[in-house]
Amino acid sequence: MKSFIxxxxxxxxxxxxxxxxxxxHTPQGTQVLLVERHENPIVDVEISFKGAGSVFNPDxxxxxxxxxxxxxxxxxKSLDEEAFNRRSNDIAADIASSSxxxxxxxSLRSLSQSTNLTAALxxxxxxxxxxxxxxxxxxxxxxxxxxxxxxRETTPDFTAERMFTRLIYPHHPYGxxxxxxxxxxxxxxxxDIRAFHRSRYAKNNAVIAIVGDVTxxxxxxxxxxxxxxxxxxxxxxxxIAPVDKPQARTSEMPFAGEQAHIVLGMPLIQRNDPDYYxxxxxxxxxxxxxxxxxxxxKLRDEKGYTYGVYSILEPASQAGPLRIEYSTxxxxxxxxxxxxxxxxxxxxxxxxTEEELKQAKANIVGGFPLRFDSNAKLVKYLSLIGVxxxxxxxxxxxxxxxxKLTVQQIKDAWRRRVNxxxxxxVVVGAE
Numbered sequence: 001m002k003s004f005i006x007x008x009x010x011x012x013x014x015x016x017x018x019x020x021x022x023x024x025h026t027p028q029g030t031q032v033l034l035v036e037r038h039e040n041p042i043v044d045v046e047i048s049f050k051g052a053g054s055v056f057n058p059d060x061x062x063x064x065x066x067x068x069x070x071x072x073x074x075x076x077k078s079l080d081e082e083a084f085n086r087r088s089n090d091i092a093a094d095i096a097s098s099s100x101x102x103x104x105x106x107s108l109r110s111l112s113q114s115t116n117l118t119a120a121l122x123x124x125x126x127x128x129x130x131x132x133x134x135x136x137x138x139x140x141x142x143x144x145x146x147x148x149x150x151x152r153e154t155t156p157d158f159t160a161e162r163m164f165t166r167l168i169y170p171h172h173p174y175g176x177x178x179x180x181x182x183x184x185x186x187x188x189x190x191x192d193i194r195a196f197h198r199s200r201y202a203k204n205n206a207v208i209a210i211v212g213d214v215t216x217x218x219x220x221x222x223x224x225x226x227x228x229x230x231x232x233x234x235x236x237x238x239x240i241a242p243v244d245k246p247q248a249r250t251s252e253m254p255f256a257g258e259q260a261h262i263v264l265g266m267p268l269i270q271r272n273d274p275d276y277y278x279x280x281x282x283x284x285x286x287x288x289x290x291x292x293x294x295x296x297x298k299l300r301d302e303k304g305y306t307y308g309v310y311s312i313l314e315p316a317s318q319a320g321p322l323r324i325e326y327s328t329x330x331x332x333x334x335x336x337x338x339x340x341x342x343x344x345x346x347x348x349x350x351x352x353t354e355e356e357l358k359q360a361k362a363n364i365v366g367g368f369p370l371r372f373d374s375n376a377k378l379v380k381y382l383s384l385i386g387v388x389x390x391x392x393x394x395x396x397x398x399x400x401x402x403x404k405l406t407v408q409q410i411k412d413a414w415r416r417r418v419n420x421x422x423x424x425x426v427v428v429g430a431e
Contacts, residue, residue, distance in 0.1 A: 018396075019035055019372075019378070019396075020035065020036075021033055021034070021035055021382065021395075022035075023386070023392055026203070026223065026224070028227075028232045029204035029233075030203045030204065030206045030207070030208060030227060031206070031207045031208070032207075032208045032210070032219065032223045033207070033209045033210070033382040033383075034210045034214070034216060034219045035378060035382065036212075036214065036215065037212050037213065037375055040212075040213065041113060041213050042109065042110070042111060042212050042213060042375060043110050043112045043117060043213055043214055044107070044108070044210070044212050044378075044379040045107065045109075045110075045209070045226065046105055046106075046108075046379045046380060046382070046383045047105065047106045047124075047226060047227075048103040048104070048105045048207045048383050048386070049103055049105070049200060049201050049202075049207075050102065050103055050205045050206075050207065050387060051103075051200055051234060051236060051238025052065060052069070052104035052196075052200040052201060052205075053099055053100045053101045053102040053104055054066060054099060054101050055101055055102055055173040055176060055240060056200065056236070056238070057173075058196070060176040060179040061179050061180055061183065061184025062185060062187065063145060063180060063184075064188050064192050064193060064196050065099050065196060066099045067142070067145075067188060068099070068104065068197050068200075069097045069098055069099035069104040070097060070098070070099070070141055071132075071133055071137065071138060071141065072097040072127045072128065072131050072197075073095050073096060073097040073106070073127050074131075074132065074134065074137045074141075075132035075137065076123075076126040076127055076131060076132050077126075077131075077132055078126070079126070080132065080134065081132070081137055084123070084127075087123060088123060091110070091116055091119040091120055091123070092110065092111050092120075093108060093110045093119070094107075094109040095108050101174070101177070101316065102240070102317060102387070103207075105383070106124065106128060108120055108124050108226075112212060112213035112214060117214075118225075121225045121226055122225075125227070128226070129228070129229035129230055130229075131197065133190050133193055133194060133197075135190060138193070142185060142188065145185050146182050146185050149181075149185065150182065156255050156259060156260070156261035156327070156428040157261050157327070159253065159255065159261070160253075160261040160262065160263045160325075161178075161325070162177075163178070163251050163253065163263075163428070164264075164265070164323065165178035165321075167251060167424040167426065168246050168265070168267050168321060168424050169243065169246070169267070170246060171244070172243050172244070172318075173241075174240075174267075174316070174318070174320075198231075199235040199236050200234055200235075200236055200238075201230060201234075202233050203230050203231065204232060204233045205234045206227055207383060207386035208222075208223045208226065208227075209379045209380075209382035209383040210223075210379070211375045211379040211382060212375055240316075240317045240318050241318070242318050242319070243267045245422070246266075246267065246424065248266070248421060248423055248424050249424050249425075250424065250426075250427075251424075251426045251427070252426075252427045252430035254430065255428045255429040255430075258329060258330060259328065259329060259330065260327065260328055260329070260330045260332075260427055260428065260431075261325075261326075261429060262325065262326055262333065262336070262337055262340075262425070262426065262427050263324070263325045263425070263426045264324050264325075264340070264423050264424065264425040264426070265311075265322045265323040265324055265424070266321065266418070266423050266424065267319035267321055267322075268319055268417060268418065269313050269316075269319065269320050270316065270317065270318060270320070271315040271316060271320075271388040271390070272388065273315065275416070275417055276315065277398075277401040277402055277405060278409050278410045278412070278413035278414070279313060279322075279417065280364070280402070281352075281357070281361070281410055282347070282351075282352065282410045282413065282414050283311055283312070283322070284360045284364060285357070285360050285410075286311050286344065286347050287310050287324055288310065288311050288312060288313070289359075289363060290310070292359060292360075293309075293310070293311070294356075295309045295310070295311060295326075295344075296309055298339055298340075298343050299326065299336055299339060299340060299343075303335075303336065303339060305326075305328045305329075305332045305335070305336035306326045306336065308326065309326035309340070310324070310325060311324040312325075322418065324340065324344070326340075330429050330430075330431050331431070333427055333430060337427070341420060341423075344418075344420055344423075345420050347414065348414050348415055348418050348419070349415070350411070351407055351408070351410050351411025351414065351415075352407055354407055357405065357407055357410065361405070364399075365399040368398060368399045368402075372395065381395065
């Protein structure tokens with residue numbers, strides 16, 4: 001088994017108040033972010049490659065980016081899959097890889113003592129610079145992807161989310177994930193994967209986040225060792241075009257079963273959005289706050305249309321979506337949708353109450369430290385800060401900014417930025 005579970009490395013409560021992020025760039029352009037934590041002999045590393053995510057798939061019907069990332073830790077030129085897993089277990093290291101929308105990531109957790117960490121970095125480096133891209137493993141992963149896609153296509157929630165993505169990103173690469181087909185998966189070749197790896201994994205587009213029992217000098221050596229042998233520069237552009245405002249559309253799709261699945265929303269929020277905090281706090285009150293939210297109180301508690309409804313913001317380099325989603329009995333689809341739209345419209349027009357904002361602040365600010373209360377969680381936030389070029393004091397600034405919000409600021413942001421007439425709507429299971 002590749003995974004090795006080390007004891008949880010929880011941060012002490014005092015650490016929340018002052019997380020000192022050290023950040024620098026190497027001569028080759030790699031961005032490195034470090035938080036030293038010497039309470040436990042553990043190091044967490046996350047390396048993100050900007051421009052290697054699904055947005056950059058050469059064909060939107062394929063998963064070349066996803067296959068490339070997955071195969072990085074399925075063996076190297078000198079170690080087949082089984083030997084790679086055995087080696088990582090022998091040195092007490094956990095090495096994994098994955099692909100997101102904008103980046104691909106390789107992560108490492110290792111003991112910090114020199115013997116273990118040196119060996120773990122060597123294995124990590126081998127996975128990045130000399131991946132095996134084994135034909136049999138690739139065939140297995142491809143079959144798994146085909147099977148998973150066919151299974152998901154039988155579910156109303158996947159069908160609705162995919163159509164919603166197609167409606168709001170009809171010509172933008174953020175819609176790539178909704179265009180994957182079985183034929184597209186089957187036509188990906190190892191040559192495609194090798195070409196993607198060769199062109200999009202380099203030093204100048206890498207962001208290395210490190211949390212744990214290492215010093216700045218040790219971290220500099222760690223970063224160099226991890227990427228040694230990769231090209232200095234990528235051969236491709238990792239910029240993402242702005243999202244054009246799509247025309248609001250409605251899609252009603254028949255589907256077997258008793259339930260209808262409904263999704264509505266629009267492209268809205270960037271990671272560096274000037275209205276970020278007002279939109280986030282407003283979203284909590286509208287539908288992001290679980291049983292506290294307006295949508296939940298109306299559609300579940302008052303009307304009994306659904307067991308649960310939520311709204312979510314997905315900030316990205318360009319406009320990520322505001323998405324509202326729930327299931328209901330088919331006979332209630334139209335009435336529930338009318339009620340959901342009424343709740344949204346009222347919130348946009350009137351904003352939150354003082355009491356709602358007070359409760360939202362308490363939950364968002366109070367729960368914020370729990371988002372990075374372990375080294376493993378904190379390293380992901382460091383990656384986020386690096387990839388999106390957020391300020392070094394982001395973790396301190398976030399709760400402070402939310403605490404200072406006023407009802408009028410949230411109302412103003414939502415009225416300027418969110419218009420119900422811009423919402424696209426999907427009903428899967430429409431009658």
